[in-house]
Amino acid sequence: MTMAAVDADRQRSAARAQLTSVVGVAVVGTTASGKSSVALAAAHAVPALELASVDAMQVYRGMNIGTAKPSAAEQAAVRHHLIDLVAHTDLFTLADYQAAMRAAVADVADRGRRVIAVGGTGLYLRSVVDGLDLPGQWPELRDELEGNRDVAGLFAQLSALDPVAASRMEPTNHRRIVRALEVCLGSGRPFSSFGPGLDLYPAEGVTQLGLRWPRERLVERIAHRVRAMVDAGLVDEVAQLRQRGPLSTTAGQALGYPEVGDYLDGRCSLDEAIDATTLHTRQFAVRQERWFRRDPRIQWIDVEHDPVEECLPTLMRLLNP
């Protein structure tokens, strides 16, 4: 091992030690699982405890109802991090989140406090919890590769440059192949050299608590939540956002926003927009379940009625061992 590598290793373990001492617990689960209310209840009950959102969409200012962002009152009562970081017209990506979360953790540590991380964006959480070493970006290369629709040809090229990376993805996944090639060609290093992949789960790290519902109950909760969002003014929120500028590529993927946009543009009825949002949210929740259940480190609680009642005692115990 080179001296630089030893230094990097030492830095990594120091960062990890700070992370695990500051982030008491990460609360995970699907959308509409009730994880936020459980974390908020814990923050009220434990002194010097703050919350850190692990959510790809709550980072956008003005996107409040559709992202189920904590209310102003909740944010006034308990300090929340990683919310309202950028405008809805801005791009925001994994690396931005990782940097912002690290800064938040350092800030919380400086003030001698702790946070609970709460959220459902699995990759964002892992980028922090497992200290993923994210390769850089080479936008001009990516644009060029993206223009090439010959997916089989791109996959062949990746297989030649980085067989390990190629073996980790489907030969038809254009976006992942383009990204891997962008990194190989841009950095001059194999994409796979940046990490062992997502299939390894280091045992040491942040304690993770997961909320899990029976599928039928989750489906009901999602349908109910989407209707509640519309009742709370989601249509107005989308209309006002669009007046202040188009949603960025990343912000525009927030569930409910394109669907309501279609309604505002007269392409569908409000009921159709609601149905589409409900369906897409349900499919997203299932993808979240599939992501989180791979992680053997998560301690699961099967919720049946009241998330706070059923999960708070366990969360308190994990916070104060």
Next chain:
RNA sequence: GGUCGAGUAGCUCAGUCGGCAGAGCAUGCGCCUGAAAAGCGCAGGGUCACCGGAUCGACGCCGGUCUCGACCA
């Protein structure tokens, strides 16, 4: 009441000359390190409305019944 059309997977629909029942979506499962609320793959699922007939063989042809739709009265 009459004429015509339709009835095939949870839904919308293909199905050539009579020869092993198909697609998209949905559902289930899996994959994915800078779009992740994104992207990709695999799988399960059928009394071809029902009853009878001709045929080696029927989703398909013949006869009848039921349901839905349109038109006529």
